[in-house]
Amino acid sequence: MSAEFDAADVQGNILRGYRKLRVRHLMLEIADRIAARRWLAASTSGRDEGIPQITRGSWGDAKPDSCFNIGLTYEGLQALGTPGSSLKTFPNEFIQGMSARALKLGDVGKSAPEKWPSPFDDPRRIHLIATIYADEVAQLDQVQRRALADGNALRLLGTREGCCFPDDQVHFGYRDNITQPRFAEVHDPQRYDDGQPMAPLGTVLLGYSTNFEGLKWRVPQPDALGLNGTFNAFRVLEQDVVGFEEYLDRTATDLLANPQVDELLPRGAEAKIASSRRAALRELVAANLCGRWRDGTPLALSADAPDPGVDRTKFDYADDSRCPYGAHIRRCNPRGGQIVQRVANNSRRLVRRGMPYGPAYDPEKPDRAKIERGLLGNFIGASLGAQFEAMSCDWLNLGLQDPRVTGSNDPIVGANDTETSWFDLPLKSGATIRLRGLPRFVHTRGGAYTFLPSLSAIRFLGAL
Numbered sequence: 359m360s361a362e363f364d365a366a367d368v369q370g371n372i373l374r375g376y377r378k379l380r381v382r383h384l385m386l387e388i389a390d391r392i393a394a395r396r397w398l399a400a401s402t403s404g405r406d407e408g409i410p411q412i413t414r415g416s417w418g419d420a421k422p423d424s425c426f427n428i429g430l431t432y433e434g435l436q437a438l439g440t441p442g443s444s445l446k447t448f449p450n451e452f453i454q455g456m457s458a459r460a461l462k463l464g465d466v467g468k469s470a471p472e473k474w475p476s477p478f479d480d481p482r483r484i485h486l487i488a489t490i491y492a493d494e495v496a497q498l499d500q501v502q503r504r505a506l507a508d509g510n511a512l513r514l515l516g517t518r519e520g521c522c523f524p525d526d527q528v529h530f531g532y533r534d535n536i537t538q539p540r541f542a543e544v545h546d547p548q549r550y551d552d553g554q555p556m557a558p559l560g561t562v563l564l565g566y567s568t569n570f571e572g573l574k575w576r577v578p579q580p581d582a583l584g585l586n587g588t589f590n591a592f593r594v595l596e597q598d599v600v601g602f603e604e605y606l607d608r609t610a611t612d613l614l615a616n617p618q619v620d621e622l623l624p625r626g627a628e629a630k631i632a633s634s635r636r637a638a639l640r641e642l643v644a645a646n647l648c649g650r651w652r653d654g655t656p657l658a659l660s661a662d663a664p665d666p667g668v669d670r671t672k673f674d675y676a677d678d679s680r681c682p683y684g685a686h687i688r689r690c691n692p693r694g695g696q697i698v699q700r701v702a703n704n705s706r707r708l709v710r711r712g713m714p715y716g717p718a719y720d721p722e723k724p725d726r727a728k729i730e731r732g733l734l735g736n737f738i739g740a741s742l743g744a745q746f747e748a749m750s751c752d753w754l755n756l757g758l759q760d761p762r763v764t765g766s767n768d769p770i771v772g773a774n775d776t777e778t779s780w781f782d783l784p785l786k787s788g789a790t791i792r793l794r795g796l797p798r799f800v801h802t803r804g805g806a807y808t809f810l811p812s813l814s815a816i817r818f819l820g821a822l
C-alpha cells in the first residue's frame with residue numbers, strides 16, 4: 359500500500375531541519391508499559407496535558423520555540439507490547455540493533471560497543487530516544503521536565519547535548535549542513551535548487567517509491583505502524599581535533615620536502631589560500647580529505663583555492679574532476695559520477711541532522727587535556743541496511759565504489775590505522791601523491807538504531 363503524503367503525519371525533524379541552536383537527546387527506558395502507552399497517546403493528543411507534543415512536519419512558517427521528537431528502538435517496541443507478528447516484520451539490522459552491527463560500521467577497537475560509556479554500555483535498556491531542539495538551555499530544561507513529569511512511564515538513563523557553532527561549522531573546522539536531499543513534496547524556502555535529482559520520498563519515508571524502479575522498502579506491519587515512518591542511526595562520534603590538526607601539520611611539513619609539491623601547489627598559488635606556503639598546504643590537505651575547503655567551497659568547482667563566489671551545492675563529479683575519489687563527500691555521495699555500483703548513484707542519500715558537542719577547539723590555545731568533543735549525528739533513511747550501513751561499510755570503509763580507492767578508508771570518518779591507511783592527493787597531470795599513516799580521527803562513543811514512527815503510529819502504539 360502507498361501512503362498518502364501528509365506532512366502533519368510525519369515527525370518534524372525528518373523532511374525539514376528545525377535550524378535551532380541547541381539539541382538534547384534523552385535516552386529513556388520504559389519503566390511501566392501502560393503508563394508509557396498513555397504518555398505516547400498524550401504526546402500526540404494536541405491537548406496540553408503537560409507532556410510535550412510531538413512536533414509534526416507541517417509547521418509551515420510558524421516554527422515552534424522548542425521542538426520535540428521521538429525514536430523507538432526494537433527493545434522499546436517490545437517493551438510497549440507490540441505484537442510479535444508485527445515485530446518480526448521489521449528489518450533485521452534494526453532488530454539486531456547498532457551494537458550488533460559493529461563490524462559493518464567500523465565500530466572496532468576503541469570504537470567497539472564494549473567501550474561505549476553509559477548509557478550506551480547497556481543498549482538493551484535504551485527503549486526510546488526523545489530529542490528536544492531549542493535555542494536556549496532553559497527551554498531544553500523545561501521540555502525535559504515536562505517529558506519526565508509523570509514519574510511512572512519513563513526512566514532517564516542519560517542525556518547528550520549539542521550546540522551549533524557559528525556558520526554551521528563543526529569540529530575540524532569545516533562548514534557542514536550544506537547538502538541534504540530535497541523532496542518535490544516538501545516546500546522548504548531555506549533549501550535551494552542544487553542540481554541533483556530530487557530524492558523520491560521513499561528514500562526517507564516508508565510507503566513511497568524509491569529510486570529503484572517499482573521497488574519500495576518493506577513497510578513494517580500493520581500499515582498503521584509502519585507507513586510514514588523511517589529509521590535513524592543516532593551516533594555519538596568523538597572527534598580528535600588535536601590529532602587532526604597535528605596530522606595536517608605533519609603532512610604539510612612532509613609535502614614541503616616532496617619533489618612533486620610544486621605541481622600540487624604551484625609557486626605563488628599559496629597567497630590565495632593562506633599567509634604561508636606551509637599553512638596553505640595544511641588547508642589544501644584538509645580540503646582534499648573532505649572534498650570541500652573548510653569554508654564549504656567544493657573542490658569539484660574550485661580546486662586551487664576557496665572561492666566564496668561559487669554555488670556550493672551545484673556540481674557533479676565528471677571524469678576530470680579535481681575532487682579526490684576518496685574524499686569524504688565524494689565517498690558518501692558520488693552524485694552522477696561513475697562508480698562500480700552505478701545502480702546505487704543517488705539511492706543511498708541520507709538526511710543528516712547533526713550538531714557538535716563539546717567546546718569548540720581554539721587552535722590558538724591547543725588543549726592537550728582530554729576534553730571530549732564531537733558530533734551528535736542522526737543519519738535518517740528508509741533502509742538502514744541499504745543506505746546508512748551500505749554507505750558506512752562499502753563506501754566509507756571498503757571503498758568498493760571505485761577501484762582507485764578500494765582498500766582505503768574514508769580519511770575523515772573511516773576506521774583508519776596508521777600502519778595501513780592511505781589517501782591519494784590528485785595532481786593536475788593525473789598523477790597522485792599518496793599520503794600514508796592517517797590515524798583514526800573519529801571514534802564512536804555510543805548510538806542506537808531507532809524507528810521514527812509517524813504521528814498515527816505513535817497513536818497506534820499508545821492504544822495498544
Ligand code: HEM
Pocket residue numbers: 528529530532533534535536537538595596597648650686687688690691708710732733735737746749750754770771800
Ligand atoms: C564526525 C564525523 C563527521 C564529520 C566531521 C563530517 C563532516 C562532513 C562535512 C564537513 C560535510 C560537507 C558538508 C555538506 O556537504 O553538507 C559532510 C557531508 C556529508 N557527510 Fe559527513 N561527516 C561526519 C560523519 C559522517 C558519517 C558517519 C556519514 C555517513 C555514514 C556522513 C555522511 C555524509 C554525507 C551523506 C554528506 C553529504 C555529501 C553530499 O551529498 O555531497 N558523514 N560531512
